[in-house]
Amino acid sequence: MTLTKDEMAALVARDIAPGSFVNLGIGQPTTVADHLDAGSGVVLHTENGMLGMGPAATGDAVDHDLTNAGKVPVTELPGAAYFHHADSFAMMRGGHLDVCVLGAFQVSAAGDLANWHTGAPDAIPAVGGAMDLAIGAKQVLVMMTLFAKDGSPKLVPACTYPLTGLGCVDRVYTDLAVFDITPDGVRVRETFGITTDELAARLDVDITE
Amino acid sequence: MTLTKDEMAALVARDIAPGSFVNLGIGQPTTVADHLDAGSGVVLHTENGMLGMGPAATGDAVDHDLTNAGKVPVTELPGAAYFHHADSFAMMRGGHLDVCVLGAFQVSAAGDLANWHTGAPDAIPAVGGAMDLAIGAKQVLVMMTLFAKDGSPKLVPACTYPLTGLGCVDRVYTDLAVFDITPDGVRVRETFGITTDELAARLDVDITE
Amino acid sequence: MTAFFEGATGAEEALVDVADGATVLVGGFGMAGMPVDLIDALIRQGATDLTVVSNNAGNGDTGLAALLAKGRVRKVVCSFPRQSDSWVFDGLYRDGRIELDVVPQGNLAERMRAAGAGIGAFFCPTGVGTPLAEGKETREIDGRTYVLEYPIKGDVALIGAHRADRAGNLVYRKTARNFGPVMATAATTVVAQVSDVVDTGELDPEAVVTPGIYVDRVVSR
Amino acid sequence: MTAFFEGATGAEEALVDVADGATVLVGGFGMAGMPVDLIDALIRQGATDLTVVSNNAGNGDTGLAALLAKGRVRKVVCSFPRQSDSWVFDGLYRDGRIELDVVPQGNLAERMRAAGAGIGAFFCPTGVGTPLAEGKETREIDGRTYVLEYPIKGDVALIGAHRADRAGNLVYRKTARNFGPVMATAATTVVAQVSDVVDTGELDPEAVVTPGIYVDRVVSR
Numbered sequence: 001m002t003l004t005k006d007e008m009a010a011l012v013a014r015d016i017a018p019g020s021f022v023n024l025g026i027g028q029p030t031t032v033a034d035h036l037d038a039g040s041g042v043v044l045h046t047e048n049g050m051l052g053m054g055p056a057a058t059g060d061a062v063d064h065d066l067t068n069a070g071k072v073p074v075t076e077l078p079g080a081a082y083f084h085h086a087d088s089f090a091m092m093r094g095g096h097l098d099v100c101v102l103g104a105f106q107v108s109a110a111g112d113l114a115n116w117h118t119g120a121p122d123a124i125p126a127v128g129g130a131m132d133l134a135i136g137a138k139q140v141l142v143m144m145t146l147f148a149k150d151g152s153p154k155l156v157p158a159c160t161y162p163l164t165g166l167g168c169v170d171r172v173y174t175d176l177a178v179f180d181i182t183p184d185g186v187r188v189r190e191t192f193g194i195t196t197d198e199l200a201a202r203l204d205v206d207i208t209e
Numbered sequence: 210m211t212l213t214k215d216e217m218a219a220l221v222a223r224d225i226a227p228g229s230f231v232n233l234g235i236g237q238p239t240t241v242a243d244h245l246d247a248g249s250g251v252v253l254h255t256e257n258g259m260l261g262m263g264p265a266a267t268g269d270a271v272d273h274d275l276t277n278a279g280k281v282p283v284t285e286l287p288g289a290a291y292f293h294h295a296d297s298f299a300m301m302r303g304g305h306l307d308v309c310v311l312g313a314f315q316v317s318a319a320g321d322l323a324n325w326h327t328g329a330p331d332a333i334p335a336v337g338g339a340m341d342l343a344i345g346a347k348q349v350l351v352m353m354t355l356f357a358k359d360g361s362p363k364l365v366p367a368c369t370y371p372l373t374g375l376g377c378v379d380r381v382y383t384d385l386a387v388f389d390i391t392p393d394g395v396r397v398r399e400t401f402g403i404t405t406d407e408l409a410a411r412l413d414v415d416i417t418e
Numbered sequence: 419m420t421a422f423f424e425g426a427t428g429a430e431e432a433l434v435d436v437a438d439g440a441t442v443l444v445g446g447f448g449m450a451g452m453p454v455d456l457i458d459a460l461i462r463q464g465a466t467d468l469t470v471v472s473n474n475a476g477n478g479d480t481g482l483a484a485l486l487a488k489g490r491v492r493k494v495v496c497s498f499p500r501q502s503d504s505w506v507f508d509g510l511y512r513d514g515r516i517e518l519d520v521v522p523q524g525n526l527a528e529r530m531r532a533a534g535a536g537i538g539a540f541f542c543p544t545g546v547g548t549p550l551a552e553g554k555e556t557r558e559i560d561g562r563t564y565v566l567e568y569p570i571k572g573d574v575a576l577i578g579a580h581r582a583d584r585a586g587n588l589v590y591r592k593t594a595r596n597f598g599p600v601m602a603t604a605a606t607t608v609v610a611q612v613s614d615v616v617d618t619g620e621l622d623p624e625a626v627v628t629p630g631i632y633v634d635r636v637v638s639r
Numbered sequence: 640m641t642a643f644f645e646g647a648t649g650a651e652e653a654l655v656d657v658a659d660g661a662t663v664l665v666g667g668f669g670m671a672g673m674p675v676d677l678i679d680a681l682i683r684q685g686a687t688d689l690t691v692v693s694n695n696a697g698n699g700d701t702g703l704a705a706l707l708a709k710g711r712v713r714k715v716v717c718s719f720p721r722q723s724d725s726w727v728f729d730g731l732y733r734d735g736r737i738e739l740d741v742v743p744q745g746n747l748a749e750r751m752r753a754a755g756a757g758i759g760a761f762f763c764p765t766g767v768g769t770p771l772a773e774g775k776e777t778r779e780i781d782g783r784t785y786v787l788e789y790p791i792k793g794d795v796a797l798i799g800a801h802r803a804d805r806a807g808n809l810v811y812r813k814t815a816r817n818f819g820p821v822m823a824t825a826a827t828t829v830v831a832q833v834s835d836v837v838d839t840g841e842l843d844p845e846a847v848v849t850p851g852i853y854v855d856r857v858v859s860r
Contacts, residue, residue: 021852043806043851046593048447048596049593049595049596050592051852064449064594065450065580065592065593065594066592066593066594071447071448071501076592079839080844081808081844081847082590082593082595082847084596084598084599084627085526085596085597085600086528086530086531086600088527089524089527089756090524090528091850091852092524093528093542093543093757093758094754094757095757096755096852096853124499125499125500125518126498126500126501126520127497127521127523127550128497128498130522131544131548132525135544135757136524136544162548162549163548165546165548166546227419230631252630252631257668258814258816260629260630272813273671274672274801274812274814275671276668276671276814280668280670280671280722285623285813287585288584288618288619290587290630291623291624291626291814293820293848294744294747294748294817294818294821295749295820297748298745298748299603299745300603300631301536301745302535302745302763302764303533303534303535303603304536305534305603305632306631321768333720333729333739334721334739334741335718335719335721335722336744337718337744338745339743340745340766340771341743341744341745341746341765344764344765344767345745345765371769372768373769374767374768375769535749536763536764537749537763538761538785539761539762540753540758540759540760540761541759541761542758543757543759559759559789560759624810624812624813624846625843625846627845
């Protein structure tokens with residue numbers, strides 16, 4: 001059976017080591033937080049200047065001075081710290097985050113990431129912190145469906161969309177399989193409702209078990 | 210009459226505009242603080258991470274976590290702020306201090322400053338924050354005797370001692386005269402117990418009134 | 419020394435010398451930390467042909483979006499113009515009536531920090547091999563490739579903070595801190611909008627985020 | 640996650656993996672912020688052939704001076720070795736038994752900040768035209784000359800702070816803050832000596848200076 005989005009998020013959460021400092025990208029990656037065990041000691045970073053971010057705020061807890069990178073009101077956990085944007089991105093760029101989780105349009109076999117721009121001529125470019133996260137975290141995890149709506153694979157020999165970062169992706173979580181990007185090529189870690197041979201037949205990328 | 214050190218310090222203090230942010234170098238320049246009017250709103254910066262530094266601490270007020278750049282215990286004034294070393298020197302380097310006052314071995318007619326190293330082969334080099342201050346503050350004032358103990362002038366055509374900074378000095382306060390370093394040359398602002406002509410005869414630098 | 423102003427009239431007074439063609443750094447991440455009162459005053463003040471440096475390019479129809487709608491902004495330098503409610507910017511951009519310089523968010527912050535810290539340029543790993551680094555100088559250092567990035571300096575910074583004391587020291591609230599402290603170092607004239615002003619000595623010197631040396635004018639509500 | 644240790648034995652335990660030949664960043668400006676307990680533990684631990692990066696090169700006969708006196712330090716990188724009470728360093732230097740790299744104080748701080756912030760190198764105006772910039776790459780940018788400076792990264796940082804919480808967040812006291820927060824970002828392993836440890840949640844999140852992400856080990860007295 002292929003994974004639901006929620007199952008993918010749970011899978012990512014399972015692989016995050018206790019005590020890790022983690023940044024979850026806007027959109028789908030944000031849902032990973034719902035699957036992190038409160039006792040794991042995982043500390044969430046938000047690029048807009050906070051460590052120790054808690055769940056989304058509701059009701060009276062909504063404070064417009066306290067939002068995540070997606071501008072959604074969030075909460076503060078004990079042990080939180082605030083800092084300004086230059087310090088926040090120094091933390092990212094300097095390699096201090098253990099993990100970041102990002103969505104993607106495409107990932108190449110060499111770990112190149114494309115997730116900020118479709119390349120459409122009329123699209124308004126907007127990058128946010130994606131490029132900083134892509135090159136900064138010790139481990140970059142991607143969550144995406146393996147195939148686009150038109151059926152084309154999103155794990156590709158070389159990205160055709162504009163790049164976010166070069167050779168930065170370590171692992172790709174998809175609805176059909178989890179892949180490790182290694183110096184020796186793309187390795188399949190797990191498949192869901194499909195065999196590695198079947199996957200190989202549908203991808204233009206060499207994959208091994 | 211030539212000026213005493215104390216009179217020189219008073220003269221420097223007189224020329225600092227109310228409300229200025231000022232760094233006073235180690236040694237002689239530190240005494241300028243004694244002549245600043247408390248009502249002037251001048252705020253003192255110390256390179257080791259503080260704005261709003263007060264006078265030297267005595268008795269029970271001594272706190273070894275609160276010192277000036279010369280490691281002398283000082284006090285904190287209302288409105289003080291602490292920051293770390295990178296922020297403190299960013300403040301200096303970024304041109305945010307209005308004035309710094311430094312001692313000197315030599316100043317050249319072009320405003321080059323030599324104040325960190327005698328050039329003696331057996332001297333242990335030690336620069337501290339002198340180079341950062343020299344190039345950072347909006348206005349760099351030097352306090353020194355005009356002649357060394359051996360009688361040689363310290364305002365020179367070109368520094369023979371190792372440099373601290375190039376073309377950075379704006380004004381030189383000495384026991385015999387105050388000089389402005391301008392793009393058009395060295396201008397005498399004031400003399401003490403000596404005429405400009407007498408001064409000119411004793412210096413290798415062209416000076417004008 | 420920091421000058422103090424109050425209310426809407428005070429805000430206008432504090433911005434009286436913003437010139438046409440100025441580069442204006444505008445704090446905030448979305449609406450958190452956005453100095454809305456100052457932007458409103460800037461709209462009334464009338465300066466035009468502005469370059470605005472801000473993380474986003476306006477939300478809804480107020481604040482930065484209103485300034486854009488008035489046609490006062492020639493160019494936006496930001497990391498993320500495209501948002502669900504950025505219709506004002508979107509329209510101007512599609513009509514070719516506004517320039518856009520997209521900068522990765524960390525570079526935006528670090529380039530302003532460099533301006534404030536007297537750094538002439540810096541080698542940064544962000545964006546290497548991407549369209550946003552095209553045409554820029556690169557260098558390999560210790561086996562890693564870096565792009566050379568230059569400072570972004572403002573003529574004016576408009577920032578939102580939580581509280582000021584009479585010495586101009588500022589503290590912020592939660593993630594509304596964001597770009598404020600960096601922008602305060604990077605502009606010739608820094609104007610902060612705050613919720614309240616307390617006596618000098620009432621802020622904890624250990625907790626001051628922006629020392630008064632960086633703050634020229636404070637506008638309280 | 641931050642590990643916690645107590646007392647002299649704890650300090651030794653916290654430094655057990657410091658290797659011979661390591662680069663050790665040592666906080667403090669004079670004695671303010673100097674992590675004396677950690678230096679004492681390092682002396683007992685025995686690592687040698689060290690490079691020490693610190694603002695000064697030891698005062699009197701204790702702390703850093705004692706480490707130097709034991710012959711454990713191959714090289715000192717600092718801004719101001721020569722002080723009235725730096726006789727230990729002075730003697731070693733005059734005997735040619737220790738290397739010295741003098742770095743302007745702001746460059747020392749900024750180069751460690753660069754290491755912590757992932758900056759590959761930066762153009763800095765400090766020291767242009769002086770002996771300390773000799774042989775370094777220079778460039779004119781916007782009419783001003785800059786020297787290219789590279790990051791200084793530590794294997795270990797030993798810093799003194801005031802208080803930690805159980806999440807490893809640190810606050811400092813007055814000018815004892817100095818190099819601590821910068822060094823905490825610039826080393827692979829960061830060990831902080833603190834006066835006391837409080838429960839997580841007891842430090843004001845607005846006033847945390849070094850977030851726990853930077854702190855590997857905390858030693859309390």
